[in-house]
Amino acid sequence: MSRKPGIKIVSGNSNRPLAEAIGAYLQTPLTKASVRRFADMEIFVEIQENVRGEDVYIVQSTSFPTNDHLMELLIICDALRRSSAKRISAVIPYFGYARQDRRSGSRTPISAKLVANLITQAGADRVMTLDLHAGQIQGFFDIPTDNLFAAPLLAKDIKDNRDIADVMVVSPDVGGVVRARALAKRIDAQLAIVDKRRERPGESEVMNVIGDVEGKSCILVDDIVDSGGTLVNAAEALLARGAKDVSAYITHGVLSGGAVARITASKLKELVITDSILPTEAVRVARNIRTLSVASLIGEAIARTATEESVSSLFD
Template identity: 85%
Template sequence: MKSSIKIVAGNASRPLAEAIAAYLEKPLAVCSVRRFADMEIFVELQENVRGEDVYIVQSTSFPANDHLMELLIMIDAARRSSARRITAVIPYFGYARQDRRTSGRTPISAKLVANLITEAGADRVMTLDLHAGQIQGFFDIPTDNLFAAPVMVRDIKERMDPADMMVVSPDVGGVVRARALAKRIDAPLAIVDKRRDRPGESEVMNIIGEVEGRSCILVDDIVDSGGTLVNAAEALLAKGAKDVSAYITHGVLSGGAVSRIASSKLKELVITDSIQPTAAVKLARNIRVVTIAPLLGEAIGRTADESSVSSLFA
């Protein structure tokens, strides 16, 4: 059945889509995505997809609204071209942090985006390390939430001494994610207890766990402003940690985040290419990108063959 796969790249994730296609030994489908003079998006699939299994690879990263609209139009184009099944492969699912109402008269934007993708014509969604697992339930179509943990575990084992590793959750909310990775590498767990006074800023309050003499690995799903990571690294080093690295799935890195991390005491920040790295990220002295193309490629191949995807993470 793999012969019927068509991989279509959106502008947000073209290098990643090319790597996925190479892993599957398939050429990228020829698709034109351009804009009219008033910046309206126009999509044209330039090869036959009738009866095919179409996978549209597009992160809804910055600029999130443009990339989301592009994804919706690409789904509509595939549906109107009689694709047999359309899977939206969204390595980074934007708006995921708006997964609940935090105060009165506010939206649940993640649910709205799920509705838009479904109504556009997607038959399935594949994403990576959702900010909140319950977002899977926002979709009324099958949704596969993949995990970057196997990629990160492999990298950690190749580069670090397991004898003195300590996995650290940068906040209480990320404990489940950090514990899962700590279990995979057989390392103890510590927690940073922090208080956030306003969006984009955080204050480290306390370290729960004995980190003295340890190589600490901060684990999270998203790094945006970088403030939490920088503050956590300083607090861990103040408590006697030998060094501090961070493994984060989605490198949003908005505003001055890259320079903030480059000038910090972090030994290294490792992110995936779920979001296409900027030139500044590529030049930063202590930021490294690992690819998730083989992971997504394997998941796509298994989905096309109707075989198990969850066994990838067993």
């Protein structure tokens, strides 16, 4: 990949290793910038290179601590806008607040829409993200928004490491069926669904498995793993129905609280996540958690955006 003229890549503090890997793919060193804190924890940004008239891409996941990383993104956008950058693209591998995409009850916010407004008002001209929790969030932005998919990357890893004849793709809940079906189609595998339901208030959830998983290597597919409880319970339900083994392929490894310990102690053979969120030390040393890099996928999407080529054709 030759260096794309006019491209500048700026990294916040949320996932600098991923930004560096994207830069390496594009053979473009990161633009020198300082993103630091004052004594009272206010964020200060200084772009230390000329960006006037440039096509600039900010790589910043809004992962934990979500609000700090979101503010970094907004302030970097403002700094670039005031530095006369020609076009500012916010590359957000993990879009925080995406699970608040609708009103969950009376007098509750739609925080994903608020965040979209903030990013737009800060000066972003376009947004690029990966496996949005809800596709309709693209419509919350009034600027061009590309939602990339990790499915090609996950499918390749499954084909390289497993006997496809024994594989069955499983959605851990009814809401994730579309995502699981898309991956199953890529690897020509069958699909099963874990249907969770609580028969009566106060009783534990009952896991109903829809599909014959006996003797199959089951692969749970989802966009986010947070506490890990759903995955662990789904794995136990599948094994109880005769599955040979259970692994999981999840795009965003939020893994909050005691999730890593829960996954490590579970019957999951393997959890495969991407580096859309910077892996913690606990994730890196966990015996059954593995990380795939999305740097080449995002790098190629940036290259195509910069040269006005099709991004959607990446997923055909």
